Amino acid sequence: EAGVVQSPRYKIIEKKQPVAFWCNPISGHNTLYWYLQNLGQGPELLIRYENEEAVDDSQLPKDRFSAERLKGVDSTLKIQPAELGDSAVYLCASSLGVGASTDTQYFGPGTRLTVL
Amino acid sequence: QQQVKQSPQSLIVQKGGISIINCAYENTAFDYFPWYQQFPGKGPALLIAIRPDVSEKKEGRFTISFNKSAKQFSLHIMDSQPGDSATYFCAASKNYGQNFVFGPGTRLSVLP
Numbered sequence: 001e002a003g004v005v006q007s008p009r010y011k012i013i014e015k016k017q018p019v020a021f022w023c024n025p026i027s028g029h030n031t032l033y034w035y036l037q038n039l040g041q042g043p044e045l046l047i048r049y050e051n052e053e054a055v056d057d058s059q060l061p062k063d064r065f066s067a068e069r070l071k072g073v074d075s076t077l078k079i080q081p082a083e084l085g086d087s088a089v090y091l092c093a094s095s096l097g098v099g100a101s102t103d104t105q106y107f108g109p110g111t112r113l114t115v116l
Numbered sequence: 117q118q119q120v121k122q123s124p125q126s127l128i129v130q131k132g133g134i135s136i137i138n139c140a141y142e143n144t145a146f147d148y149f150p151w152y153q154q155f156p157g158k159g160p161a162l163l164i165a166i167r168p169d170v171s172e173k174k175e176g177r178f179t180i181s182f183n184k185s186a187k188q189f190s191l192h193i194m195d196s197q198p199g200d201s202a203t204y205f206c207a208a209s210k211n212y213g214q215n216f217v218f219g220p221g222t223r224l225s226v227l228p
Binding site: 004007040041042043044045048055091093103105106107108109110 | 122126148150152156157158159160161165205207214216218220221
C-alpha cells in the first residue's frame, strides 16, 4: 500500500513569490491534515479536512495561506505571498477518519520550503 | 493548556542501554497519547500509542508508561540500538486521535 505522497520534496523561492504544495493521502483515508514543522520543533497543525470539508482551520494564517481538497482526495496548500518566516517543512498526514476503530495519522515525507 | 512538554531535548545512550523520554500535559480532555519517531528527511511515523484507561503498554522494546493523576507519560526504549537514533515526539489529542498537539521532540543518539 502506498503511503502519503507529497510533492515537491524541496522548494526554494524568493520572498513575495507564491508557492503550492500537493498531497495525495492514503487511499480510503477520509481525514487529511496539513502541518508545519519548524527546525527542531514538533509539527503544528494548520488545517484538518474531513472529506472535502475543512473542519478545523483555526491555525491557518488566512491572509496568505489557503488550502483546498477538491473531491475529498488530493489536497493543495498554497502560500501567497511567501515570507522569510515561512521557511519550514510542510507535512501532510491522513487517517481513516471519524468513526474508525483506530485513527492513526500517517505522515508523508514533507516538503522543505526555503524562502530567500 | 494545549501544550505538551517534553524532556530531555537531547539524549545520548550507549548501545544496549535504556532510553527514557518524558512528557507532561495540562489538558485533562486529552484521551489519546501517541509517540512518533522521525528520521532526518522523513515524516513522523507512529511508534506506539496509549489511551488513559491503561497505565502501561508494551510493544517489543518500546513501552509507554502513563500516569493519569500526574498527567505525565513516558517512552522507554529497552536495549537501545544505533538504528533507534532519531527524533521522538510525544503527542496528545482529544476526540480520539484528531488534532494532535505535539511536544517539541527529543533527539536520541545511540552510540555503538
